Amino acid sequence: MEVSVSAKQIVPSATLAINELITALREQGEHIYHMGFGESPFPVHTLIRKALCENSWRQKYLPTQGIIELREEICSFYKKMFDMPSSPSQIVVGPGSKPLMFAALTALDGPIFLPAPSWVSYQHMGHFLSREVHNIVTNSANCYRLEPESLENSLREHAPDRRQQKVLVLNYPCNPTGHTFSSQQLREITDIAREHNVVILSDEIYALIHFRDQEHHSIAKFYPEGTLSTSGLSKDRSLGGYRLGTLLLPPDEKELLRCILAFGSEIWSSVSAPIQYAGIEAYRTDTELIDYMRDCAVIHELVTRYVYQRVHDIGISCPYPQGAFYLFPDWNSQRNELKKKGVTTSHELAHYLLKNWFLASLPGSEFGMPPTDLSLRLATVDYDGAAAYKTFRRKRKSAIKSPEAFVESIAPSVVEGCNQLERFMSQLIGG
Numbered sequence: 001m002e003v004s005v006s007a008k009q010i011v012p013s014a015t016l017a018i019n020e021l022i023t024a025l026r027e028q029g030e031h032i033y034h035m036g037f038g039e040s041p042f043p044v045h046t047l048i049r050k051a052l053c054e055n056s057w058r059q060k061y062l063p064t065q066g067i068i069e070l071r072e073e074i075c076s077f078y079k080k081m082f083d084m085p086s087s088p089s090q091i092v093v094g095p096g097s098k099p100l101m102f103a104a105l106t107a108l109d110g111p112i113f114l115p116a117p118s119w120v121s122y123q124h125m126g127h128f129l130s131r132e133v134h135n136i137v138t139n140s141a142n143c144y145r146l147e148p149e150s151l152e153n154s155l156r157e158h159a160p161d162r163r164q165q166k167v168l169v170l171n172y173p174c175n176p177t178g179h180t181f182s183s184q185q186l187r188e189i190t191d192i193a194r195e196h197n198v199v200i201l202s203d204e205i206y207a208l209i210h211f212r213d214q215e216h217h218s219i220a221k222f223y224p225e226g227t228l229s230t231s232g233l234s235k236d237r238s239l240g241g242y243r244l245g246t247l248l249l250p251p252d253e254k255e256l257l258r259c260i261l262a263f264g265s266e267i268w269s270s271v272s273a274p275i276q277y278a279g280i281e282a283y284r285t286d287t288e289l290i291d292y293m294r295d296c297a298v299i300h301e302l303v304t305r306y307v308y309q310r311v312h313d314i315g316i317s318c319p320y321p322q323g324a325f326y327l328f329p330d331w332n333s334q335r336n337e338l339k340k341k342g343v344t345t346s347h348e349l350a351h352y353l354l355k356n357w358f359l360a361s362l363p364g365s366e367f368g369m370p371p372t373d374l375s376l377r378l379a380t381v382d383y384d385g386a387a388a389y390k391t392f393r394r395k396r397k398s399a400i401k402s403p404e405a406f407v408e409s410i411a412p413s414v415v416e417g418c419n420q421l422e423r424f425m426s427q428l429i430g431g
């Protein structure tokens with residue numbers, strides 16, 4: 001059979017090649033320290049599990065936009081958690097935030113601007129849609145933050161007509177860097193977006209997984225007329241497999257809403273009925289679920305800070321994270337030593353670490369960095385979430401006071417992954 005011209009341009013992701021290598025190594029009996037995979041490990045909260053069971057009898061198609069009871073609950077959630085007013089008519093519920101982003105990018109006209117590094121899927125979505133995609137390379141010394149000046153320079157260079165609409169995809173707390181924005185930084189981005197007719201697609205799926213010294217502000221609060229923001233249950237409630245995502249549109253964007261709903265109606269029809277009804281429970285703010293989410297976020301913080309500290313002490317360059325459960329270290333200062341081992345790209349570095357040190361990671365090139373930038377994304381979630389949560393509940397005070405001992409007790413594979421990095425570095429530097 002012949003495949004279409006557009007399908008021919010889709011290249012298999014390097015993450016798949018790494019996954020195949022992981023499978024092969026595991027079949028040979030090797031233990032892999034899995035810092036490649038970013039799935040929150042905590043169990044489904046019993047309130048949500050119960051709601052799902054009680055609604056399992058529902059078999060009908062539901063409205064593409066999502067049932068009104070769920071959208072109302074989502075609005076109350078945004079108001080309570082982020083002081084963000086919205087109305088149910090601005091919300092679309094979809095099978096994960098990923099397809100909602102794709103629907104939004106399909107509906108929005110204009111070239112797409114992405115900070116680099118940024119999450120793997122945005123650039124592919126842009127390419128599937130045959131759209132111009134411009135990476136705005138950011139700087140590790142600056143925690144890979146998108147600076148207003150670099151945004152403005154990139155807009156001037158690639159789309160100088162201020163009247164032309166452009167789309168900027170933001171994601172914070174960020175996968176892969178863990179970086180987040182302060183309200184002042186968001187305001188500065190907003191000023192430029194207004195001036196240059198930029199619509200912001202703000203991926204805030206990690207909004208509630210930030211360190212305790214941080215706050216999350218949705219950019220939709222500062223730029224309500226120009227922001228579409230996505231979120232969902234996948235990360236803070238550890239429900240990636242439930243496939244429930246949300247899209248918040250600006251008020252009064254009726255044509256945009258019509259296009260997104262038309263797209264959804266042709267592709268996924270609606271989120272499954274039992275999940276939408278269980279979703280009502282998952283968005284309630286008057287139950288113990290809120291504390292559960294906060295506790296899980298603290299555990300993410302303790303483990304991620306631990307890995308950061310280890311990486312830093314070993315002498316690996318890595319910007320300090322502020323949320324999510326990732327780190328984005330780089331080995332650019334060890335370029336010469338790595339070259340001697342035949343490693344000149346982040347892809348080769350990820351393979352080298354997996355083959356020789358059984359440590360799985362993802363290459364920075366998958367996140368839009370130049371191939372020879374020797375950066376890797378490390379995820380910090382390779383532990384038993386149910387056991388970690390139980391221990392945290394019993395020993396909260398001591399876990400917070402002595403995070404190192406806590407992490408060593410709940411996440412031995414993460415600790416051993418750090419040990420492997422230490423051995424690798426001492427071998428690399430020691431020659």
Ligand SMILES: Cc1ncc(COP(=O)(O)O)c(C=O)c1O
Nearest residue numbers: 096097098119175205232234245
């Ligand atoms: C930055 C980011 N956005 C979106 C998603 C996907 O979210 P969903 O499960 O809602 O499709 C992920 C999942 O890894 C992610 O890291």
